[in-house]
Amino acid sequence: MPAPATSPRRLTLATSAIFLALVVLGLTFVIPFLWQILISLSSLTDVDLLSQTGFPPVLKPGNYPLVFEKVDFAKYFFNSFFVAGWVTLLQVLTSSMAAYAFSRIAWPGRDKVFLLYLGTLMIPGVVLMVPNFAVVLALGMFNSYWGLIIPGAFTAYGTFLLRQFMLTIPPSLDEAASIDGAGHWRIFTQVILPLARPGLIVLAIFSFLGNYNSFFWPLILTKDDNLRTLPIGLLAFDSTYGRETPLIMAGSLMAMIPPILVFLFLQKYLVRGIQLGAVKG
């Protein structure tokens, strides 16, 4: 960080002005969510009054359990966690193994295959959406957990990210291990994986959040209500009960809690990962 021109001891006029501006800007980020909380606690008849009174006349926490009565919200939650959890687990596993092959073993044709991987990163997701749908249809995975989980379990992006991470681990470590007689599997599980832990966590966070918020794929792939993940469930909830704004706000607020928890506990990894993903390989 370039040293600020002022000493941190004194709060100068400039830093106070910046601080004030940040607080005001920060309020524009806080107030929409406060508004959401207030609406979620209003009764249906008071929603339109809220813009004039700023506060609901009667607080109605009962909206929250009501969401679970109106739709199978618990099932949506479960589906989101189930799908995002499995995709994350499989993605970290397959990507780390592939990244090991790309960063730790010298095999003929390695760079060509890796270039192919990199090349597909440039292809827009939209191009893949239609043929993937056809593939999943042909494999009989339409409208099933399989179809939601399997296509997301292998990404070129994850392989690329973890390869970058593993390249920073000094080769002397696994050379030492191989002199001690360790095979590739042992080197992978006992040397590389523990050292690549921050990278694995970064990929896991990205994968989990991305799949938790994922919209297009579950939208085209699910037909049954009991397979819906939270985003699709919320959309259906909005189109059925759209006039009941308090319930919609209560539901969407609850859906926002898991990503916030992930962020609060794993913030430092996430920030590092975003900055790392931008480093050109």
Next chain:
Amino acid sequence: MIGSARKRLLIALAFLLPNLLGFIVFTAGPVAFSLVMSFTDWALTRHNRYSDTAVQWVGIENYQRVLVGDEAHLFWDYFGNTAFLMLGIPLGIAGSLALALMLTALPAPASTPRRARYALLGIILTLLAVAGTWLLTTPGPPPDPASGSELLLRSTETGLTDLTRYDVARLRSNAAVLAAAAAGLVATSGLAFGPMFFRGLFYLPSLLSGVAMFLLWKTLYRPEGGLINAGLAPILGWIDLAARSSPPLLWHIAGIALAAATVLAALFLVIVGLSRLIHRDSGPASFVGRLAIVATMLAVGLGSAYVLVQLPQRSLLPSGRAPLSQSSLSTVIDRLATDLPSAPPDALRRAAAGLGDTPRTTDAISALTAAAGDSAADRAAVTRAVLDAAPLVYEGLTSGDGLQPPLWLVDARWAKTALIIMGIWAGLGGGTMLLFLAGLSNIPPELYEAASIDGATGWSRFIHVTWPQLAPTTFFIVIMSTIGGLQGGFEQAMVMTQGKADTIVLAYYIYNIAFTDQFQLGLASAIAWVMFILIFAMTALNFRLGSQMTGD
């Protein structure tokens, strides 16, 4: 290195296999498959296990349809929408950079005791602010019920909640106290944790970016009773008052002066750029960059000038949502009648009156369809006629007095702007800002020291040190945002407008073609490839300009 090349290949393949298999089936294969599909007429409604029709090879017909044929007007329309939404990208990048600079300039509390002292200070200030707000706004003890107090607001639907003047004052006081507490909380956390807290707060929307957040914004944008219009109404009221109580000439002069100043400044910048180009002080790329800045300046300056000039006439934000006037009602009916000559006038009138309201529109459409006949073609014709007439209704609704806030998501003239504003809010503190923060922290402090020895401060320090040093980061961000922007916009439109109000983007178009309208996978693949070529061309252009600018 252990083992022979052959053995290493086998081991590597064993590690690679799970990923490679998935990569071939779900990434590399589909890319090739999609290209083949785009030359066929494959549609799931025609070619499936219940029909014997074989998929036909149609050559470049799909591409022709999209670019110049029967789908072309839709494609270019939606491309226009996508491009319009992408206007938010430069604004968002500039905002993220400004935010990153502010966060970098804010010193973090050095030690834990200092942090604790700041936190204590913040808590005391918050308590004072909350207490002060409460004292200033609280309406005091409730009035004697026997004295009979005046009813101010009545809940619109059922009348279950009747609020007296006292009730409203009490609730507003609650809201003010809540706002004061929120402000105090933000300030306290900022004092105690410094830039780290703000970085987390501004990143929040990127975490939540998804249906839940779009539903929140849909509520914020509600024309009546939404937070945004509730906040805008008083501001527009003041502007309206100012416009009324001063001579129109004043506004005209201000607008013309602003326009003239903008044009002069733009000319000056272009001339300086040209002279640098002629004297070879800078390359053609930096001239292109300069032109882009001048174009943005002209757009903002002339746009504001136009707003000022038209303010006395209030032609930009007319409104006052009176019920549909008789004359605009008959305009709508006339329009419907030309499209549906056979429909009875009574059904037309009901359709016109119900257009602003979804359930009634649905009823009206089914009545019209029943009258017009019952075939699918008739239904489609009725739906199209009603959709065509819908914008006229909003024009009719917005013919009242005074400046009124826009209708946002239901008005085709404002919906895309609404989506842009939301996008900037959501992306301001996201990945872009984190990348700028990283870029800023990588600038060697010696450069700033050297610059300050040369006497550079503030703006010139930014132009001569920060901006050139950030060029690779900016370059990366511009490329990634352009790629994302061309593909994006589907989710917002799907959740917030269902594609109404002219918000359909290219990704939405592909969704419509592939997954709702007869599942035309072949045609959809062709559109996807056209999009890919557009993305590729934009990226190549960015690279050309960027590699000159970053100097490598």
